[in-house]
Amino acid sequence: FSMRSSQYGLAELFSVEPHMAHEEALKTCLAADIALLVTHSVGSENAIPAKLFEYIAVGKPILAVTTDALVTEPIRRLDLGWCFSHTQTAELAEKLVEWVRNPEFVRNMKLPGLGLSEFDAEKQLRTLEGALRNLL
Secondary structure, eight states: OHHHHHHTTOGGGOOOOOOOOHHHHHHHHHHSSSEEEEOOSSSOTTSOOHHHHHHHHHTOOEEEEOOOHHHHHHHHHTTOEEEEOTTOHHHHHHHHHHHHHOHHHHHTOOOOGGGOGGGOHHHHHHHHHHHHHHHO
16 A cells, blocks of 8 residues: 555555554544545455444544445445445546545534434344344
8 A cells, every 4th residue: 555655646645554452543543534444346245344333433534445335325325425446446536636635625524423323322222122022
């Protein structure tokens, strides 16, 4: 990543951080402008997108490079950021140039974060409890 971003004159826009504890990594996300979420180009379509839920919680705009519907559907439906497939390199580059020219656009975005009731743990637990009661 460092080599490629340098090759295109974009290295100063990114910070590649060393491995760190999970809690520390989430704190680092709070300081970022955008949360980057990349999945494999194939094979992760049915994986639970845990990183998506973490990014929703920190309330940062999400830049997702994926075709996984479990990631793209909530991002698009809830207007949480942008989704590009692995083949949309030109479109992704265009969006990155747009942000470089106007970084305040992303920095000023306000997202609901933990205020999204759809992802509220208590609500999810009540739904699960109701489903289990119906089984009994």
